[in-house]
Amino acid sequence: MVSRDESQDDLMRLLLSVARKDRQAFQLLYGQIAARMFGLCLKLAGQRELAEEALQETFIQIWHHASEYHSDRGTPLGWMMTIARYRTLDLMRSRKVRQAAGDEQLEQLEDHRAGPLDHSLRNAGSAQLTGCLEELSEVQRDSILLSYYRGFTHDELAETLSSPIGTVKSWIRRGLMALKRCLER
Structure with missing residues (x-):
């Protein structure tokens, strides 16, 4: 192995x-x-x-x-x-x-205006943000990326990820808090 x-x-x-x-x-x-x-x-x-x-x-x-x-x-x-x-x-x-x-x-x-993730990429540096995104769980990362890049609502995310809406909201909230902590290091 x-x-x-x-x-x-x-x-x-x-x-x-x-x-x-x-x-x-x-x-x-x-x-x-x-x-x-x-x-x-x-x-x-x-x-x-x-x-x-x-x-x-x-x-x-x-x-x-x-x-x-x-x-x-x-x-x-x-x-x-x-x-x-x-x-x-x-x-x-x-x-x-x-x-x-x-x-x-x-x-x-x-x-064509920049969204919140675009601002984060510019302000934090894409390499640092990419590293921080890699530290998230897969579901947190996917939830955040789908909501920011595809503009999914919480309902659409819940359906796409086959998870309850409360769970999806928690993934996003906890993921964003983890990203913030990581970017502040």
Whole structure:
């Protein structure tokens, strides 16, 4: 059985090789994490096609930006899973915008103002916020990201996450408090 540290060391070696554009290392990296990453994309997107597209875009981004990884950004797996999470959420947002733009009955324009998470990213530094997000439980992180990036209401989150609304509110509240504490360190 491979220890967690050995697994992270292996991912680090592969990521360093990918940064040097080693295609075989990229293939090995894909084989090690694609299934887990796809699971995250599918859980967030709720649609297989969108999850597959997010996974593909994530690996393209990893191929082009592997040299930008450094340990300040968390573990190699954490860094790559964060890329997958953000790519999925970005695709979900862009699809929502495209669908809304095609609906002739809607007369609203998209609001391009920065949201609270955008302000946090700028003020705290995206690397620090990403690290703090990784410290949250998966349900807290997903609840916060879905509410801020997709604009889900508490009712929509409860339905999407198949959990009672009170539980979802607690996840968000506790997650935001944990993020605040982490960012204040």
